Each structure stands twice: as structure tokens, then as C-alpha cells.
Amino acid sequence: MKKLLARGYLVVLLVILYAPILIIAIFSFTEAKVLGNWTGFSTKLYESLFTGGLGNSMVKAIENTITIGLLAALCSTMLGSVAAIGIHNMKGRGRKAITFLNDIPMLNPDIITGISLFILFVAVGVSQGYVTVLLAHISFCTPYVVLTVLPRLRMMNPNIYEAALDLGATPAQALRKVIIPQIRPSMISGFILAFTLSIDDFAVTLFTKGNRGLETLSTYIYADARKGGLTPELRPLMTLIFLAVLALLIIINIRSARNNKQKLIK
Amino acid sequence: MTVKRSSWALPYLIFLILFVALPLVMIAVYAFRNPQTGAFTLENFAKFFSTPHDLNTFLYSIQVAFINTLLCLLIAYPAAWILSKSSFNRSKITVMLFILPMWINMLIRTLATVALFDFLKMPLGEGALYFGMVYNFLPFMIYPIYNSLEKLDNSYVEAAQDLGATPWKVFWKVTVPLSLPGVWSGVLMVFMPTISTFAIAELLTLNKVKLFGTTIQENINNGFWNYGSALALIMLLIIGLTTLISDEDSARDSEKGGLI
Numbered sequence: 001m002k003k004l005l006a007r008g009y010l011v012v013l014l015v016i017l018y019a020p021i022l023i024i025a026i027f028s029f030t031e032a033k034v035l036g037n038w039t040g041f042s043t044k045l046y047e048s049l050f051t052g053g054l055g056n057s058m059v060k061a062i063e064n065t066i067t068i069g070l071l072a073a074l075c076s077t078m079l080g081s082v083a084a085i086g087i088h089n090m091k092g093r094g095r096k097a098i099t100f101l102n103d104i105p106m107l108n109p110d111i112i113t114g115i116s117l118f119i120l121f122v123a124v125g126v127s128q129g130y131v132t133v134l135l136a137h138i139s140f141c142t143p144y145v146v147l148t149v150l151p152r153l154r155m156m157n158p159n160i161y162e163a164a165l166d167l168g169a170t171p172a173q174a175l176r177k178v179i180i181p182q183i184r185p186s187m188i189s190g191f192i193l194a195f196t197l198s199i200d201d202f203a204v205t206l207f208t209k210g211n212r213g214l215e216t217l218s219t220y221i222y223a224d225a226r227k228g229g230l231t232p233e234l235r236p237l238m239t240l241i242f243l244a245v246l247a248l249l250i251i252i253n254i255r256s257a258r259n260n261k262q263k264l265i266k
Numbered sequence: 267m268t269v270k271r272s273s274w275a276l277p278y279l280i281f282l283i284l285f286v287a288l289p290l291v292m293i294a295v296y297a298f299r300n301p302q303t304g305a306f307t308l309e310n311f312a313k314f315f316s317t318p319h320d321l322n323t324f325l326y327s328i329q330v331a332f333i334n335t336l337l338c339l340l341i342a343y344p345a346a347w348i349l350s351k352s353s354f355n356r357s358k359i360t361v362m363l364f365i366l367p368m369w370i371n372m373l374i375r376t377l378a379t380v381a382l383f384d385f386l387k388m389p390l391g392e393g394a395l396y397f398g399m400v401y402n403f404l405p406f407m408i409y410p411i412y413n414s415l416e417k418l419d420n421s422y423v424e425a426a427q428d429l430g431a432t433p434w435k436v437f438w439k440v441t442v443p444l445s446l447p448g449v450w451s452g453v454l455m456v457f458m459p460t461i462s463t464f465a466i467a468e469l470l471t472l473n474k475v476k477l478f479g480t481t482i483q484e485n486i487n488n489g490f491w492n493y494g495s496a497l498a499l500i501m502l503l504i505i506g507l508t509t510l511i512s513d514e515d516s517a518r519d520s521e522k523g524g525l526i
Contacts, residue, residue, distance in 0.1 A: 006352075009344060010345060010348055013345055017363075017364070017405075018367075019382055020378030021370075021378050024378055027381075034384075035381050079277065079278055083274065085274050086272055086274030086275025087275050089274075090272040091272075094275075097279075098282065101287060104290070105286055109458060109459060110462070111464060111479050111482060111483065112498055112505075115482065116293050119289060119296055119495060120288060138285075171271075202373050218374075221377070225377055225380075230377055230380065235381075241374060242370060242374075248369075
């Protein structure tokens with residue numbers, strides 16, 4: 001009885017948590033303008049999502065989201081991995097200072113990060129657009145990359161690097177042949193994490209995108225929802241986003257499970 | 267060699283100073299500046315305290331954040347407790363199901379809530395606001411509490427049982443105190459973001475209710491950068507205070523990044 005009650009509680013919570021998403025997914029397969037009206041099965045919304053009148057601006061927004069996500073992930077993975085190697089070899093006050101600064105973007109609410117960068121760009125007089133959004137995304141993604149790569153470095157045997165140097169490798173060679181292969185798994189995890197954070201962002205993008213018409217998916221959806229609720233085309237879009245996030249999470253989890261197994265074997 | 271490699275952090279340090287530290291300093295500078303003359307002034311803060319509308323929005327946001335945090339805690343604790351009790355493998359998947367929504371854009375989750383209310387033909391308003399807030403933030407409360415309950419050393423519970431404590435007593439005197447770090451970081455992860463949300467409240471109440479985050483956003487958007495910065499600084503102050511009260515490390519443990 002007690003067990004049944006406990007399980008029932010979890011089930012009820014899960015149903016409530018997933019009901020909104022499920023409703024949207026179900027009604028993405030019907031044409032009705034008003035949500036809740038079922039006018040027969042149809043994939044028309046999915047077709048018009050990519051071809052219809054909405055198509056152009058939405059496809060452009062999807063494109064921006066993905067390119068910004070990939071570029072931000074790439075830059076923050078490189079910046080963060082190099083920084084992690086540096087931080088790993090630092091001691092004392094310098095290390096404390098940089099880890100403190102590294103924590104700020106993670107603890108700061110999005111709106112503060114967004115406004116502070118907006119004020120900076122305004123004060124310096126940079127016109128805001130693609131580049132400012134990209135810089136902003138790198139600034140809040142890199143800390144997560146650093147925190148993903150650092151533990152891996154700590155696990156590494158420092159003697160291997162020294163051995164490579166003793167055997168005549170230049171520091172650059174030792175980096176390429178010794179350090180990078182060892183931290184590669186965590187660099188890839190960091191990259192995926194940064195990409196997920198970037199495509200998920202709304203607040204920071206909103207403040208740094210300027211007013212020359214640059215939109216990412218989330219700002220596009222926001223502008224659309226403000227005009228008058230949910231356009232039907234958003235239903236298939238939200239369904240697809242949900243599936244994409246689900247896929248990314250499964251990949252991250254399989255990867256971390258595999259890494260854990262490797263650790264156990266060692 | 268070691269000395270040299272530590273300098274590799276230098277590019278990132280410069281980046282952090284330019285795009286993390288400097289922007290925050292700029293907020294502080296703008297907050298204390300007169301919009302016209304640029305001279306040092308406190309009038310932006312004075313304006314906040316003498317504008318009842320903004321002050322009320324601020325207080326209302328804190329109220330919403332309090333109620334939301336409380337609701338999340340009351341709903342999340344039993345759930346986290348059940349999850350930590352159930353058999354290992356199955357509960358891992360169930361836990362995943364509870365955390366997954368954390369990774370979906372809050373805007374999308376909010377619009378999904380709006381869709382749910384439309385579907386059920388229920389009116390949007392304050393009720394929808396609280397439902398939407400709890401819906402958005404519940405995973406952030408469940409996860410840290412589950413984590414601390416999972417790590418809890420069961421021998422304490424067994425010892426209390428052996429010494430004759432009733433199950434009720436064991437729960438309140440052993441389990442709850444030992445899970446407090448998780449509760450604290452959950453509270454932190456719900457309370458602070460609730461104060462700083464914007465867009466969510468408008469969508470859930472058809473613009474009838476405004477939270478402090480929206481006030482800041484509107485001022486910045488309408489060109490009142492100095493006043494907006496002052497408001498942002500006030501929000502930072504509240505957040506700083508909340509962080510100081512709670513344990514800093516427990517907050518960092520449960521950051522989104524360390525999740526999976």
C-alpha cells in the first residue's frame with residue numbers, strides 16, 4: 001500500500017511534468033489553428049514549418065541558432081581546454097582568482113549576464129549583432145568546458161608529459177601527442193555541453209542581438225508568442241526541439257557511462 | 267616547464283576580465299551615473315524607492331519567489347525521498363525523466379504550459395503563473411535533494427533504528443538534517459532564478475502580472491540604461507545576500523554543468 005502510494009505520487013508528478021509537451025506533440029499532427037481541436041491527422045504543419053510563409057524567417061533563425069551554437073561550442077572548447085591546462089598548473093592566488101572569475105557566469109542569472117554585456121557593448125560603441133551574440137555565448141559556455149576538462153587533467157599522470165619532454169619532444173609536440181589524446185573525451189563532452197547551453201539560451205541572446213533583425217530560435221519564438229500566443233507552426237517546432245534535446249542528452253549519458261566503465265577497468 | 271604551462275590560462279584570464287568582470291563593473295558605473303550629465307549620483311536608486319509601481323513589482327516578485335520555492339520544496343522533497351529509496355537501476359531512469367525538463371528551454375516549457383491551460387480551457391492568470399513557475403522549477407529542486415539523499419550514509423539511519431527511534435523520529439532527526447545541504451542548494455536554484463525571470467510571467471498571465479526581471483528588461487529596452495543598471499544592481503545585491511546565507515559549495519555541486 002505504502003509502496004503503491006509512493007509510486008503513484010511519482011507517476012502523477014511525471015504525468016503533470018510531461019503533459020504540456022505531450023499535448024503539443026500530439027497536436028502538432030493536426031492542422032487546427034486552435035490547440036485542442038483535432039481535425040484529423042496531418043503532417044501539414046511540419047511541411048509548412050520549412051516551406052510556408054513563416055518558413056524563411058524561421059529557417060534563418062534555426063540556421064543562426066545552429067551556427068552560433070557550433071561556433072560558440074568550438075571557441076569555448078578551445079579556449080576552455082587551454083585554460084584548464086593552465087589552471088591545472090597554477091597555484092595559490094592566481095588560481096583562486098581565475099576560478100572565482102570562472103564561477104561568476106555560472107552563478108549569475110541570465111538577465112544580469114545579458115544586461116551587463118549589453119551595457120558593455122553600448123559603452124564601447126560596438127554595433128550589436130551576430131558577433132556580440134557569439135562573444136556572449138562563449139563567455140557563459142567556457143566556464144562549463146573548464147569544469148569538464150579540469151577533473152580529467154587531475155586524473156592524468158604528470159610523469160607521462162615529463163617523459164615525452166625527456167625523450168626529446170617539444171612542448172607543442174607533447175601537448176599534441178600526450179595531453180590532448182588524454183583529455184579528448186572530456187573536451188568532446190565539454191563541446192556538447194557548450195552547444196546545448198548555447199542553443200538553449202534566451203535571455204543573454206535577447207540583450208546582445210541588437211536591433212538589426214538577428215533572431216535565434218528562442219528569440220524568434222518569444223517575438224512570435226508576444227504577438228498573439230502560439231502560432232500553429234510552433235507546435236511541430238517545439239516537438240522537434242524536444243526530440244533534439246532528448247537525443248543530445250542520451251548521447252551525453254551514454255558517453256559518461258562509457259567513461260565510467262573505462263575508469264572502473266583501469 | 268610547469269611555470270610556463272601555467273601561463274596558458276592567460277588568454278582566458280584576459281577574456282574573463284573583458285567579458286565577465288568588466289561588464290559587471292559597467293553595471294555598477296552606470297547605476298551611479300546621471301543619464302544626462304554622466305556625473306556621480308544616487309538618484310537612480312532614489313527613483314526606485316519613490317516609484318511605487320516598481321517597488322511593488324519588486325516586493326511582489328519576492329513574494330512569488332517565496333511561494334514558488336515553498337511549493338517546489340513541499341512537492342519535491344517527498345519525490346526525491348521516494349526516488350532515493352527505490353531500487354537502483356529503475357530509479358536511475360526515473361530520475362533522468364525528472365531532470366530532463368531542466369534541459370529544455372524555459373520559454374518553450376512556459377509556452378507548453380500556456381498550451382496546457384488552453385487545452386483544458388482554463389483561464390490564464392495568477393493560478394497559471396504559480397503552476398507555470400512550479401512546473402518550470404520543480405526539477406531544479408528535486409535534483410539536489412535527491413543527490414544529497416542518495417549520498418546519505420544509511421548506517422546513520424540504521425543506528426537510529428537500532429537505538430529505538432520510531433520511523434517518524436528517524437526521518438526528522440536523521441534523514442532531514444543530513445539532507446539540508448541539498449535542500450539549500452535547491453532553494454537557491456529556485457529562489458534566485460524566480461526573481462530574475464522575465465517573459466514567463468507575461469506569457470502566463472496575458473501581461474496582467476509583471477515581475478522584477480521584466481521591469482529591468484523594459485527599462486533597458488526603452489533606453490533607461492542608468493535606471494535599469496541600478497535595478498540590476500539591486501537584484502544582484504539580493505542574489506549576493508541569498509548566496510552568502512547559504513553554503514556556497516553545495517550550490518556549485520548542483521550546477522547544471524555537473525549534472526550528467
